[in-house]
Amino acid sequence: MDYQSSGVDIEAGNLAVDQIKASVKQTYTPNVLASLGGFAAGFRFDASKYEDPILVSCTDGVGTKLRLAIELDQLDTVGIDLVAMSVNDLICMGATPLFFLDYVACHKLVPDQMKVIIEGMVEGCKRSGTALIGGEMAEMNDMYRQGDFDLAGFCVGVVDRPKVIDGTVGIKPGHYVYGLPSSGIHSNGFSLVRKVLTADICRVEGIDRRTLLEPTTIYVKTILEYIRQGGVTGVAHITGGGLKENIQRILPKTVSVLIEKSAIPQQTIFNDIQRLGSVSEEEMYRVFNMGVGMVIISERTLPETVDCVALGRVSQGTGDVNFV
Secondary structure, three states: OOOHHHOOOHHHHHHHHHHHHHHHHOOOOOOEEOOOOOOOOEEOOOHHHOOOEEEEEEEEEOOOHHHHHHHHOOOOOHHHHHHHHHHHHHHHHOOEEEEEEEEEEEOOOOHHHHHHHHHHHHHHHHHHOOEEEEEEEEEOOOOOOOOOEEEEEEEEEEEEHHHOOOHHHHOOOOOEEEEEEOOOOOOOOHHHHHHHOOHHHHHHHOOOHHHHHOOOOOOHHHHHHHHHHOOEEEEEEOOOOHHHHHHHOOOOOOEEEEEOHHHOOOOHHHHHHHHHHOOOHHHHHHHOOOOEEEEEEEOOOOOOEOOEEEEEEEEEOOOOEEEO
């Protein structure tokens, strides 16, 4: 008996690591201290730039969007999704992402496949200005079916305590609510998506299932620029739970938000899911982002563009989100 005969190929793991090294180093900044030891990576940031620096951390996955990616053998974007799900949460506090780590668990480690997946993470880190400083590949053939794998990501950022975006403190009646359009479904609701938009249904309807894998938009640079300009009192990443539940997470109990549905950017994919699955409108808004990937609440008006649309206003209330 040896390890390989039990389902773990150490040589394949070493080859996978060798193949991704050059790509991963493209995300390094001068702050990365990867040569300190062979078991971990160090990261040094200049604390003198902050009055009272706070480290912020997030972790997330991609969910059953991976199942569709595996079925279609299109793995080049799920790494972007993985990074996006963490960094988009992190910036809701006004934090700047510093570094990212990943965990990949699979039935069988295929170096070329891992290279494609990690290169997606590298692209996501580049888009968010984040260093990919470490990760783990676990080959577990008794835990995963042939061809299956799962992803998890972990991000750490920093924000100055006086500059923390805390909607429950800063949001007041009269503030403005803006939405940043999504690139599509993003990475939530795919258990329902796959039930509705099956291969057969998509063939009949002329829907290219590969478009469902459009990666989650990374909003880091956009959101941080709005924060830099001043006036932002709340930021919400619109994931599972939709607009209502995710905005409620940042509202004080003394205010409510009224959103005009007609102002929400319309995307055909959500109409297709609702029509073909006979999904109620209430359920659609509870599961999907419906075309808005991020919400900004500001005490002042923001210039409206295709990348930032006015959705509604904040008023006195009870911490609820309503639609009109």
